Amino acid sequence: MKSGSNLEKVLKAGHFAFTGELGPPRGCDVEEVREKAQHLKGNVDSVNITDNQTAMVRMSSWAASLILLQEGLEPNFQMVCRDRNRLAMQADILGAYAHGIKNMLCLSGDHQMFGDHPLAKGVFDIDSIQLINMVKIMRDEGKFLSGADLHGTPKMFIGAASNPFADPFEWRVHRLAKKVNAGCDFIQTQCIYNMEKFREFIKQANDMGLTEKTYILAGVTPMKSVGMAKYMKSKVPGIEVPDEIIKRLQGAGKGKVADEGIKFACEQVEEFKEMKGVHGVHMMAIEWEHMVPEIAERAKVLPRPVVD
Amino acid sequence: MIVADKKPIEEIIEEIKDHEKILILGCNECVTVCEAGGKKEVGVLASALRMYFLNEGKEVKIDEVTLERQCDHEYLEEIRDSMDQYDAVVSIACGVGVQFMAEKYHDTPIYPGVNTCFMGVTEKRGLWTERCQACGECILATTGGICPITRCAKRVLNGPCGGSVRGSCEINKEIDCAWQLIVDRLKSLNRLDDYETLCPLKDWSTDRAGGPRKVVREDLQQ
Numbered sequence: 001m002k003s004g005s006n007l008e009k010v011l012k013a014g015h016f017a018f019t020g021e022l023g024p025p026r027g028c029d030v031e032e033v034r035e036k037a038q039h040l041k042g043n044v045d046s047v048n049i050t051d052n053q054t055a056m057v058r059m060s061s062w063a064a065s066l067i068l069l070q071e072g073l074e075p076n077f078q079m080v081c082r083d084r085n086r087l088a089m090q091a092d093i094l095g096a097y098a099h100g101i102k103n104m105l106c107l108s109g110d111h112q113m114f115g116d117h118p119l120a121k122g123v124f125d126i127d128s129i130q131l132i133n134m135v136k137i138m139r140d141e142g143k144f145l146s147g148a149d150l151h152g153t154p155k156m157f158i159g160a161a162s163n164p165f166a167d168p169f170e171w172r173v174h175r176l177a178k179k180v181n182a183g184c185d186f187i188q189t190q191c192i193y194n195m196e197k198f199r200e201f202i203k204q205a206n207d208m209g210l211t212e213k214t215y216i217l218a219g220v221t222p223m224k225s226v227g228m229a230k231y232m233k234s235k236v237p238g239i240e241v242p243d244e245i246i247k248r249l250q251g252a253g254k255g256k257v258a259d260e261g262i263k264f265a266c267e268q269v270e271e272f273k274e275m276k277g278v279h280g281v282h283m284m285a286i287e288w289e290h291m292v293p294e295i296a297e298r299a300k301v302l303p304r305p306v307v308d
Numbered sequence: 309m310i311v312a313d314k315k316p317i318e319e320i321i322e323e324i325k326d327h328e329k330i331l332i333l334g335c336n337e338c339v340t341v342c343e344a345g346g347k348k349e350v351g352v353l354a355s356a357l358r359m360y361f362l363n364e365g366k367e368v369k370i371d372e373v374t375l376e377r378q379c380d381h382e383y384l385e386e387i388r389d390s391m392d393q394y395d396a397v398v399s400i401a402c403g404v405g406v407q408f409m410a411e412k413y414h415d416t417p418i419y420p421g422v423n424t425c426f427m428g429v430t431e432k433r434g435l436w437t438e439r440c441q442a443c444g445e446c447i448l449a450t451t452g453g454i455c456p457i458t459r460c461a462k463r464v465l466n467g468p469c470g471g472s473v474r475g476s477c478e479i480n481k482e483i484d485c486a487w488q489l490i491v492d493r494l495k496s497l498n499r500l501d502d503y504e505t506l507c508p509l510k511d512w513s514t515d516r517a518g519g520p521r522k523v524v525r526e527d528l529q530q
Contacts, residue, residue: 082462086509108469111461111479122462129466130509145509163470171468171491174504178466182506190470237471237478 003157005102009307017280020044024064055115080109097154136183163190164201211277223261309338312422327396334374335401345400378405444514452493459486
């Protein structure tokens with residue numbers, strides 16, 4: 001065991017993992033976090049806590065992660081390269097681990113111009129692949145980036161993101177290889193809607209032997225409405241929404257679009273369960289945490305395994 | 309070259325409105341090429357200011373001088389004898405020139421007339437784009453001659469990030485994705501194997517993180 005986190009145990013035991021996501025509040029309302037957490041409890045193996053997602057300032061990811069621990073859930077502490085330099089990152093990794101956080105997701109971060117402080121200076125001292133490698137050095141070699149010894153090492157289960165739908169497509173799998181080489185233990189992908197492209201991506205990853213070196217969790221976000229689908233298609237960089245998905249939602253009829261969105265998500269989960277090289281699903285029900293119990297039920301991923 | 313852009317006239321007026329004897333000082337180098345601070349722009353700015361003060365009913369003397377450079381002692385010395393005629397200077401050289409002037413002429417306020425933008429190229433007349441951030445540790449040998457520090461919005465050294473779409477950066481479709489350019493370039497150089505090599509951490513101490521920088525060449529100082 002690298003970390004002994006629940007997520008690691010579930011994956012190592014060969015179970016199909018199911019992770020969730022929770023966005024911290026735009027304020028310090030602890031109850032908001034607790035309320036969202038209750039919907040996820042028992043329905044997922046670990047919960048990603050986003051780090052100023054879309055560059056909007058929120059309660060810090062480590063702080064919201066601690067609230068999750070108090071609620072008896074396992075957090076997956078996200079860290080972006082946009083807001084911290086290497087000193088702050090290492091400090092937060094040590095602090096997070098000291099409080100019992102055992103999973104991390106290493107990300108570049110959305111550019112600050114997308115958020116509520118577009119005039120901010122983006123830090124980008126190191127990039128996401130270097131961040132992966134930094135956590136690995138801290139965990140496996142017990143060293144700071146400077147080479148000095150750590151007193152007590154953070155045994156993190158190291159995650160990274162992969163976006164099969166960004167360009168250049170033929171090079172996405174090579175960037176995944178870089179992340180694996182840098183030391184990531186698991187991957188959570190960007191939201192998948194174009195299944196054909198994802199099948200091709202995972203085939204490439206299988207052919208390169210990457211899916212034997214890292215666990216891959218396929219990213220799923222159920223569509224709540226036609227508007228959401230259109231917005232994601234046209235406005236969110238790196239997300240591909242095929243027209244047939246939009247047509248399918250449009251054809252669902254009044255009041256039934258969200259249900260159709262969940263139905264499509266569950267079909268995806270069913271396919272991922274059988275797909276070679278996919279080890280689980282990362283369910284990003286954005287601001288829809290209360291639907292996770294139903295989604296998990298309909299996706300037939302319950303009960304979640306308990307691994308000692 | 310250093311690319312600059314003219315400041316709005318209102319901002320310059322605000323800087324100098326209380327002065328009466330003003331020198332508009334141009335530079336014959338980079339800012340001339342990017343048409344922000346050369347002899348021509350000195351003339352245009354001086355005329356506009358004269359017009360403004362005339363309309364305001366204020367008698368203000370405005371002179372025009374354009375030096376060969378504002379980043380070398382010898383050229384700045386050329387105006388030493390006439391400096392006592394002015395109670396303010398608007399330098400429309402880059403920020404380097406403004407500061408060197410201020411260092412040299414302690415008693416005279418020196419105001420900037422341009423915003424210094426970046427080091428870049430002339431793509432065509434009226435369009436200049438950035439190429440170098442002077443990070444002090446050039447990595448172009450490994451990136452096919454395309455700089456991710458300068459041209460990637462996130463300075464990603466192991467790119468492209470997940471926001472690269474059809475060759476464009478996530479922040480603006482008009483901006484090329486630096487890593488798409490790098491991958492394309494490595495492909496045409498037949499050096500794609502380089503792509504999978506992990507780019508090491510950047511030493512920012514040679515960049516601004518190390519404080520103001522200097523280059524010392526003792527062999528030339530003899």
